[in-house]
Amino acid sequence: MARAVAAYYARDASPFGRAGDFTTAPEISQAFGEVLGAWAAVVWAQMGRPTPVLLVEAGPGRGTLMADALRVIADVAADFRAALRLHLVETSATLRAAQARALPGAVTAWHDDLSSLPEGPMILLGNEFLDALPIRQFERLGDQWLERHVEAGRFVLLPNIAAPPLPSAAPEGMVQEVCEPALALAAALGARLAQQGGAALFLDYGPAASGFGESLQAVRGQARGLDPLAAPGSADLTAHVDFAALAQAARAAGAAAHGPLPQGLFLTRIGLMRRAAMLAQSRPRLAGEMLSGAERLVAAESMGRLFKALVLCDPALPAPPGFEAAPACPRQ
Numbered sequence: 001m002a003r004a005v006a007a008y009y010a011r012d013a014s015p016f017g018r019a020g021d022f023t024t025a026p027e028i029s030q031a032f033g034e035v036l037g038a039w040a041a042v043v044w045a046q047m048g049r050p051t052p053v054l055l056v057e058a059g060p061g062r063g064t065l066m067a068d069a070l071r072v073i074a075d076v077a078a079d080f081r082a083a084l085r086l087h088l089v090e091t092s093a094t095l096r097a098a099q100a101r102a103l104p105g106a107v108t109a110w111h112d113d114l115s116s117l118p119e120g121p122m123i124l125l126g127n128e129f130l131d132a133l134p135i136r137q138f139e140r141l142g143d144q145w146l147e148r149h150v151e152a153g154r155f156v157l158l159p160n161i162a163a164p165p166l167p168s169a170a171p172e173g174m175v176q177e178v179c180e181p182a183l184a185l186a187a188a189l190g191a192r193l194a195q196q197g198g199a200a201l202f203l204d205y206g207p208a209a210s211g212f213g214e215s216l217q218a219v220r221g222q223a224r225g226l227d228p229l230a231a232p233g234s235a236d237l238t239a240h241v242d243f244a245a246l247a248q249a250a251r252a253a254g255a256a257a258h259g260p261l262p263q264g265l266f267l268t269r270i271g272l273m274r275r276a277a278m279l280a281q282s283r284p285r286l287a288g289e290m291l292s293g294a295e296r297l298v299a300a301e302s303m304g305r306l307f308k309a310l311v312l313c314d315p316a317l318p319a320p321p322g323f324e325a326a327p328a329c330p331r332q
Contacts, residue, residue, distance in 0.1 A: 264304025
């Protein structure tokens with residue numbers, strides 16, 4: 001799976017937008033990036049206004065989210081704009097070029113992963129970043145877990161080697177997915193945020209509580225649920241995010257975790273629909289498109305329920321915007 005994902009994002013063609021394979025929230029509504037920029041400004045104030053501060057985006061796509069965020073930050077929080085140093089975590093040369101065009105002169109540095117980020121307080125945004133990280137799948141057979149491998153274009157079950165901790169018992173045929181890169185990232189972020197300060201906001205899709213189930217799928221041409229083994233490298237491979245496991249890994253490293261909240265609730269609390277209404281009023285010809293796009297992000301029957309928001313942060317910080325009345329992330 002990891003090789004197929006790397007090959008997919010190394011292509012010259014952009015996967016984003018209506019002409020690509022999938023459309024993400026920043027492409028759906030300008031208000032999305034704008035309210036996340038305002039969210040980051042409030043978090044910076046909660047942190048005590050450190051200068052400089054790293055503003056990091058993991059998986060920034062074509063740079064749309066960050067362009068919208070920086071525009072609002074410059075308008076409403078000029079001191080934050082002056083303090084921030086923008087770092088983007090992106091491995092694709094094609095997407096780095098697109099980001100440079102969208103953010104002319106704004107990017108301090110690009111990184112292949114979070115390990116090369118400079119030290120210091122940080123605010124990180126990650127929208128639909130975690131779902132693309134490679135997973136392992138284990139299937140229960142009798143009294144043991146066997147790992148799914150791919151051979152000749154099909155899944156085969158083999159004894160697992162160096163398996164992560166798995167439930168000691170499970171019904172026959174159950175599938176357990178484990179995303180070790182995401183867990184390692186959460187642990188590393190948890191340790192860093194606890195020691196150096198800051199917060200990391202992730203928006204992605206998956207259940208609020210850990211559980212069994214198979215979610216690996218391919219996405220191509222705006223169609224979801226395709227065979228993940230067909231035409232490797234030509235489609236986006238994704239799997240649901242285990243938010244509870246990530247929160248546990250971050251807590252074990254010393255951080256606090258808030259959420260997960262349904263994306264619709266989080267975005268509504270931080271003013272997405274209000275901002276979309278303001279944009280619609282200022283551009284009457286595009287009003288219907290702007291309001292329907294924002295509604296798509298918050299509606300339960302669309303992206304508002306399946307998608308979740310999770311924050312990992314310095315435990316000394318108060319609850320970040322949108323999470324003030326949120327229940328704690330379920331513990332495993």
